[in-house]
Amino acid sequence: MVYRRTHQVVKRLAARRSAILTAAREAAAEGGMSAVQIAPVAVRANVAAGTVYRYFPSKADLISELIAEVSRDELAAVRRAADAAPGPSSALAAAVSTVAVHVLSQRKLAWGILAEPVDVDVTASRIASRREIVGEIASRIDAAVRAGHLPAQDTQLAATALLGALHEALVGPLATDALDDPAKLRDTVQAVTLLALRAVGVMDARARGLVVQAVLPVKSLVGA
């Protein structure tokens, strides 16, 4: 007598798993990582606390997967925006602006994913998350360097610095909330994008043009 999972059961299991992850994501978006606790997440996902452990070996695994998921989404958005740009420099501008808009749109989530204190060790997935985005930005910088638009440089270091600049300026504790006013949001995104482009060596006049190019299409993402 062999027990076999019906297709229906497989689907339900997947749905539950997804529901738990979604609950965790919502909790993080609303209250930061500190709100991602097993019991509350279980309640939100309509399961018992113990059930969470049938899907995730530990809280660390749950959060790690949450980080990976959010990170995947962001990376995809950045790639999409950059690939749609007409040239390597605009691609870089688009990538930076996209990151900026994303973190501004979901500040608590971004802060949680990136840097908020968590009681379990999620260093590995946070590093992986950073690596993905930094790698993407670094390769865009590289492309611009190869195209002769930027001076040669340590692109990995530069990309890391850009990520840090964006996060500290936009979601760090000193960041002012820029979401209440669309115009302010646009200005902020423009300002940090300009800063980032100049940092890697784009000439000022050219940078201004690229920023406008990059920010305009990205505006449509706001609120999405």
Next chain:
Amino acid sequence: MVYRRTHQVVKRLAARRSAILTAAREAAAEGGMSAVQIAPVAVRANVAAGTVYRYFPSKADLISELIAEVSRDELAAVRRAADAAPGPSSALAAAVSTVAVHVLSQRKLAWGILAEPVDVDVTASRIASRREIVGEIASRIDAAVRAGHLPAQDTQLAATALLGALHEALVGPLATDALDDPAKLRDTVQAVTLLALRAVGVMDARARGLVVQAVLPVKSLVGA
């Protein structure tokens, strides 16, 4: 019969308090903030756990004061370096380089002060710590703008971004250890300083010169 603290006692109390803070600082420098636990710190300071509470109402207060202390030291160093510079642009370069050298010299401590997860709430003192440094850098950028060396900009935002860039690039999880090799350390400091100066609008050629000016004197600080 009134009890009055003798001068000697006052001195001893102050020494104890300072010993506890120093123990906390050492613990943080060696093992990060997670190593700053009441019991171990008490042992290191040669007092009982309960004694710590005669000097600090709670662990949060202890850590907050630690953060404030380290922050004061850093701010003083930055001011000293910037004030010694010949002009506003070099002052900015010196300030940035000093921050860079400091965080590289004490990576664990810097990471702990700034961003490492702590089980108690030290948000307020972390914000204060950032504000001090960011304020200092912002005022240096301001000075350079007023001198006509930089384009007008949101200096607060720029300074915040610079701080984030430095930290992410130098002590963040993606940072490579640059302390093992003096030459590498110098190159890294130069690279991030250059990045920072360009970000706020210093022209490339001029930036290179400023970086060299700023990094040379700062090298003597390494190891101090």
Next chain:
DNA sequence: TTCTTTCCTGAACAGGTGTTCAGTTCTTTC
């Protein structure tokens, strides 16, 4: 329907660490 396997539940458990406090030691005053 009945047996077996899997899945789910949620109260109890466990572990680690900040904090307390009754008892002890040291200081000051007279």
Next chain:
DNA sequence: GAAAGAACTGAACACCTGTTCAGGAAAGAA
């Protein structure tokens, strides 16, 4: 030297959450 106040000790306490697990429910095989 003795009384009184202050400081110190460190074991016990308290609290908070992640994790477990015995019992029960649901789903598949026969």
